Amino acid sequence: QLQASGGGLVQAGVSLRLSCVASGLTFSSYVMGWFRQAPGKEREFVAAIGWSGRSTYGADSVKGRFTISRDNAKSTVHLQMNSLKPEDTAVYYCAAQRSLYPITYYATNDRYNNWGQGTQVTVSS
Numbered sequence: 001q002l003q004a005s006g007g008g009l010v011q012a013g014v015s016l017r018l019s020c021v022a023s024g025l026t027f028s029s030y031v032m033g034w035f036r037q038a039p040g041k042e043r044e045f046v047a048a049i050g051w052s053g054r055s056t057y058g059a060d061s062v063k064g065r066f067t068i069s070r071d072n073a074k075s076t077v078h079l080q081m082n083s084l085k086p087e088d089t090a091v092y093y094c095a096a097q098r099s100l101y102p103i104t105y106y107a108t109n110d111r112y113n114n115w116g117q118g119t120q121v122t123v124s125s
Contacts, residue, residue, distance in 0.1 A: 002116030004094045009122045012086055018079040020094030020116055027075040028052075030114075031099045031106045034068060034079045036090035036121075043093070048106045049077060051099040057107060062088075084123045091118040 006018040018034070033048040047058040047068040056068050067080040077094060095112035105111060 002094050002096060002114060004092065004116040004119040007092060007119030007121045009124065010084060012084060012123055012125050014084055015080070015082045016084060016121060018081065018092055018094075018119060018121070020077045020079075022075045022077075022096060025096060025114065027096075028072040029099060030096040031103065032068075032070055032077040033095045033097070033106055033112060034077075034092060035095060035109065036088075036092045037118075038087075038090040041090075043109055045107045045109075046092070047079060048103055050103050055103040057103045059107075081121070084121075086123045086125045089121060089123050091120050093118045 001023050002020055004020045010016055028051055034046040035043050036046050037043040045059050046062055049056045049068045049070050053070050065083045070077045094116040096114040097112045
């Protein structure tokens, strides 16, 4: 199971930190990803992090503003979101998949079999 939290209603320009706690899987063997889905749009990739935390990959739209990190001891992955914009408004989902390929392989929805329930992030202008 994946349990995401940390969403909320914030103003543009501020920061927010999302967390996702995993249970029932060997966390340190999994790539973790964050995706988001805005109303009327398809779910899109945000960022992914390799099992050790050494490799990360992010969407161009969030590079320089969002940072993904993980704590294997706590089975938790974080998404630090800075300089939030109204276009970042979406439901954010965490996902997990066994680590078998380079991190860039995990940049699409269909690479993941395990999904959390999502947390809403709303950024007002």
